[in-house]
Amino acid sequence: MPVSPRPVRDGVGATRLRVPLTGPWETIADYVLERFGHVDRQVLHDRIDRGDIVDASGAAVQRNTPLGATEFIWYHREPPAVERTVPFDEEILHLDDDLVVIDKPHFLPTTPGGRFLNHTALVRLRRRLDNPDLVPIHRLDRATAGVLMFSARPATRGAYQSMFERREVQKLYEAVSAAPPDGLPTFPLVHRSHIQRFRDNLCVQTRPDLPPNAETLIELISTGTSVGGHAGLEVVHTRLRPHTGRMHQLRVHLAQLGLGILGDRYYPELLPETPEDDPERPLQLLAKALRFTDPLSGRPRLFTSRRRLADAPPRG
Numbered sequence: 494m495p496v497s498p499r500p501v502r503d504g505v506g507a508t509r510l511r512v513p514l515t516g517p518w519e520t521i522a523d524y525v526l527e528r529f530g531h532v533d534r535q536v537l538h539d540r541i542d543r544g545d546i547v548d549a550s551g552a553a554v555q556r557n558t559p560l561g562a563t564e565f566i567w568y569h570r571e572p573p574a575v576e577r578t579v580p581f582d583e584e585i586l587h588l589d590d591d592l593v594v595i596d597k598p599h600f601l602p603t604t605p606g607g608r609f610l611n612h613t614a615l616v617r618l619r620r621r622l623d624n625p626d627l628v629p630i631h632r633l634d635r636a637t638a639g640v641l642m643f644s645a646r647p648a649t650r651g652a653y654q655s656m657f658e659r660r661e662v663q664k665l666y667e668a669v670s671a672a673p674p675d676g677l678p679t680f681p682l683v684h685r686s687h688i689q690r691f692r693d694n695l696c697v698q699t700r701p702d703l704p705p706n707a708e709t710l711i712e713l714i715s716t717g718t719s720v721g722g723h724a725g726l727e728v729v730h731t732r733l734r735p736h737t738g739r740m741h742q743l744r745v746h747l748a749q750l751g752l753g754i755l756g757d758r759y760y761p762e763l764l765p766e767t768p769e770d771d772p773e774r775p776l777q778l779l780a781k782a783l784r785f786t787d788p789l790s791g792r793p794r795l796f797t798s799r800r801r802l803a804d805a806p807p808r809g
Contacts (some may be wrong), residue, residue, distance in 0.1 A: 498551035499567050501625035504616040505605065507567040514561045521558050521566065545569065572610050577770075579612040586640070586796055591789065592653070593618060593627060593643040594796045599775035602635040614641060631657055634741070636756070639666070639780025639798045652788040657738075663784040666733040666743055669777035669804040670752035671726055672716060680713035680731075684746045688739040696759050697741050699749070708736040709746045717806025722774035723755055730805045732781075743778065754778050755804050777802045 499507035510525075518524040522541060526534055540546060544553040548563040581598035588594075595614065597603070602613045610616065619627050630642045630653050644650040656662050685705035690697045714730040729752060733743050741760065747753060748760035756776040758764040782797045 495549055495565055497567055498547055498549060499569065501619065502569055504619035504625070505569060505610060506625075507569050510566050510568070512560070512564060512566055514564060516560060518560050520556065521554055521560055521562065522556055524560060525566075540568070570605060570610060573608050576611060577608055579609075579770075581772075583614055583617060583641075584799065586799075588622075589645070591645050591649045593622065593645050594783075595641050595643070596798050596800060597633055597638055597641045597780075598800075599638045600635060600770045600772075603629050603632045603641060609635075615643075618643065630654055631662075631738075633780055634776075634778075636758075636776035637778045637780060638775070638800050640783050640796050641780070642783060642796070649789060656785055656788060660736070660738075661785055663782075664735055664738075664780070665782040665784070666735070667714065667779045667781050667802060667805070668731050668733060668743065668747060668752075668754050669719070669802050670729045670731070670747055670754055671723075672729050673751040675751070677713070677716070677729060678750055680711060682711050684709050684711060684750060686746065686749060688742060688745060690740050696763055697739070697745060699745060706737065707739040707742045707746070709743060710734040710736070711746070711750075715806050719755075719804040720807060721803030721805075722771075723804050726755075726804070728755070728804055728806060730802070775803070777804050 495509065497507045497509065512521055512524055518527065522537060526532060526537060538556055541554060541556050546554045546566055546568045548554060549565055554566055579601045581601060583598060583601060584596040586594045586596055597614055602609045604615045605613050615627065615629060619625055624645060626646050628644050628650060630644050633639060633641050644653055685708045687700040687703040687705050688697050688707045689700050712732040714732050716729050719726045719728045735742055744754055744757055744760045753761045754777050756774050779798060779800055779802050782795060784795045787794050
């Protein structure tokens with residue numbers, strides 16, 4: 494991956510954009526204006542004139558820089574005019590020279606995107622620890638809480654990233670679903686399907702006509718009555734062990750079994766976006782633990798979330 498020519502600024506790294514080398518646009522600026530239709534022409538030109546947009550060498554892109562002059566440009570995102578706050582704090586579970594592990598709350602994005610910049614786990618941690626080299630080794634959806642791991646320095650980052658690529662990290666999740674009226678499936682069970690992601694689509698699609706590319710082992714923890722945001726509802730508390738890591742895999746697999754996760758606004762049905770998050774009814778999905786053999790020391794490592802899903806049946 495190309496190295497950013499721009500330093501991290503107040504915890505925020507530069508965004509990299511691939512620019513086509515050929516096309517109907519005369520200049521890079523013309524392409525950017527069409528790619529991001531909401532961007533005002535004068536605002537973009539002002540940023541270009543200030544030298545805010547650069548190529549791989551760090552040289553400023555000009556208004557008349559022709560298409561094809563560079564394949565990538567870098568720029569710092571402008572803070573949203575109004576950024577939705579996330580009034581929940583991340584907890585640091587582990588900190589050393591190479592790794593930072595946190596217990597992420599619901600509603601906090603892992604990295605900047607869309608309407609979120611300052612209220613993201615990455616930017617918060619970079620500022621909190623004064624470490625611009627922090628980078629997430631994996632990601633959790635904004636709606637999902639739990640264990641999230643960051644690389645603290647570039648020298649050892651590849652060793653930890655490779656663990657995930659080779660599927661050497663054991664991931665454990667928990668979820669709470671409404672009890673289906675037709676009864677529960679027989680647990681434990683392994684669910685497989687083909688999940689396909691399409692660019693700019695909020696939801697993934699499943700393809701029964703293609704061989705499975707996603708696999709999850711699902712185990713029953715308990716059943717009972719919720720005392721959380723869905724108080725009085727009969728619920729099912731499950732443990733999930735994904736073998737693969739497809740986008741929204743756990744949410745899709747439970748929805749396919751008639752066990753759509755409580756608080757899920759994507760599956761089994763995409764619901765309209767709400768202007769505010771409901772702190773009383775977060776998505777009942779928790780990244781409970783990560784287990785692996787440390788590639789540097791060879792020692793076993795286990796990081797476990799201290800959070801509990803509010804709608805899980807009370808423990809006996």
